[in-house]
Amino acid sequence: MLPLSLQKLINIFSKFPTIGRRTATRFVFYLLRLPNSEIKELLAAILELKQKIKICPFCFYPFENQDNQENKLCGICQNAGREKNVLCVVEKETDLESLEKTKKYKGLYFILGGTVASLKKQDLEKLRLNELIARIKNPAEFGIAADFKEIILAMDLTTEGEATNLYLERSLKFLGKKITRLGRGLPIGGELEYADEETLSSALEGRKEI
């Protein structure tokens, strides 16, 4: 039977994304073996994170706001070089990171904060839908001189992502903007023999001249 103070920390680590009890237990034993100096570093880094990092008032992306200035925008939002007519809605911060790495997208982002598995009220309330509508309608209010012509719904192609896409599409329709979704098709490395019919149909429809 593990001591209570270990169990408490195992419970906390078990809630970390992708972590089960087995790995959470290994984390705790790892921390026990760490010298005190490294424990201090970890604690300091977590505190610093919460102190230095602010959430961008427009897109909800976390960034370092060193001068602690009110209503300061994140690096992408305040970048004059970004296109101000297209807004890409992503589920979570790491999806924004993934899209930035492609260096193909030059517009702005909005982090929705989740997906909906079903269309239950408590699921829907977790999404920043009202915040999204407000930013599309009146970006100036949030410090950005933009006029969005296109809203890209960049959700995963999972069941949850597709349900969220559908829900967003219905909820944003009244704004009269062009709404797009990511192109479907064969991924790099994909083989026709193992592709599902929907993916292959999309790959055929979306064929490109070379």
Add this chain to the structure above:
Amino acid sequence: MLPLSLQKLINIFSKFPTIGRRTATRFVFYLLRLPNSEIKELLAAILELKQKIKICPFCFYPFENQDNQENKLCGICQNAGREKNVLCVVEKETDLESLEKTKKYKGLYFILGGTVASLKKQDLEKLRLNELIARIKNPAEFGIAADFKEIILAMDLTTEGEATNLYLERSLKFLGKKITRLGRGLPIGGELEYADEETLSSALEGRKEI
């Protein structure tokens, strides 16, 4: 040590696609347990296959040519309802099957018979490139009243498929036809977090209005 007649058959089965020695060995023991009637059925089915099945003179797809008529075309090629202005080049027969299952493609096919890992002469000779060029230039010679405006290169997005695409593109360019490839993008079930940058770039570029 397995008897020679077993080993001989294991060697033959080991050359079947996706089969290693372990599975080939299981095949042989499976055949040994089969009653003679089922062995006869297997032998008859293989013989019948080679006797009844002909290769379509236009697209190289195997089909049952029961009246054994000379130069008869396969079902797709002789179907008056198929579009006669687009030709889809696939690597192998099962890729044609996969595309047919989508029910989205209405044109004709051509089975190339392989891919090229490198651009070595012996690899290139395995492909039906001259046959492809002849059918694009003069389909009537092979029994089809077609006039191809677009050639779709429907290769896998693997290294071999991409190399073959490139080789075909260069080899077909002089014909002056529109050449297209399958659309790249996120497959059904795909997540942004695990997609490579090229796939994500394609998904962004190929985004569609909803």
Add this chain to the structure above:
Amino acid sequence: MLPLSLQKLINIFSKFPTIGRRTATRFVFYLLRLPNSEIKELLAAILELKQKIKICPFCFYPFENQDNQENKLCGICQNAGREKNVLCVVEKETDLESLEKTKKYKGLYFILGGTVASLKKQDLEKLRLNELIARIKNPAEFGIAADFKEIILAMDLTTEGEATNLYLERSLKFLGKKITRLGRGLPIGGELEYADEETLSSALEGRKEI
């Protein structure tokens, strides 16, 4: 829609061990591409298998009986050097092969011909239980001067294997022989952290001096 003669062969290959329809289809297209000489080789090898290979009257292992002599035993059974006091019962031919490769077992074998998922009558009838009992009781009747002191039940440690072990144990008990099963424990490469409790218990109980 694939031609009937292709479908017939696909159906036959789909019954081969570990093969589904997708791979069976690839087999058929592979055969279609094979030159006639190699098709002939395949057919001849299957025929030869059924003609040359006989089943050992004692252990049911297939072997090449070239002089076609009645009641001839397989190589292992007629090997004077094999121990005649221990009999190892295996499910299938490849399990015998696996045990022979270890070069640790010097006794005789018996191929049971299957496992039982449940204890249903139709499942139990597939096993060569009566044949096994007859060979343990009176090996001389089957051409072997043996006197078995130990019967090893070398089943897989799967649910089916364990159920078969249990069934065999009960069915052979009345013979009054020592009945053993394979030792359980950590396999090579195994880690304590990922081992189930039963495997770990067995590894602890079966610990060996070094």
Add this chain to the structure above:
Amino acid sequence: MLPLSLQKLINIFSKFPTIGRRTATRFVFYLLRLPNSEIKELLAAILELKQKIKICPFCFYPFENQDNQENKLCGICQNAGREKNVLCVVEKETDLESLEKTKKYKGLYFILGGTVASLKKQDLEKLRLNELIARIKNPAEFGIAADFKEIILAMDLTTEGEATNLYLERSLKFLGKKITRLGRGLPIGGELEYADEETLSSALEGRKEI
């Protein structure tokens, strides 16, 4: 480009067992979304861990030493019901946990603190070998009235585990105690067809009467 304070924490989480940069990044975004109250809980739990948890002076297992008494032993070591003549050497804390779950082992433990990939000096120095020898020779010095007749080396059956076993065996030989290792064999769910020859040999040698 992620802010420095995020990167610092990502670097720290990347050193956690089994965690790569991708998951470490998700951890950081997860922390950013956590309410302050839960961050405080996490920090408090880590601090509490380091304050309350002591390392057992005999076996090196971490335990809660609430009255902060000098040289207090862990629950297992001070349990009068445990057998005092057998010592089980494990690599790490979670291996001890795994063995305890089997409820089959009633002796004492010793946590070695690592394995050796090679027999390099810097690797060997990480192991608590001198500590182990001292505890076997004179357990009373560490608060336990024991007289070990058997030392179980319960290492993983990986290359590292086997090398460590070998090194321990050589290093402990001079003590004149019986040294054992975990039993090898087929694990639950294991199949003869996929077992390596060494595992099968062990399973044969370690067969048990039923």
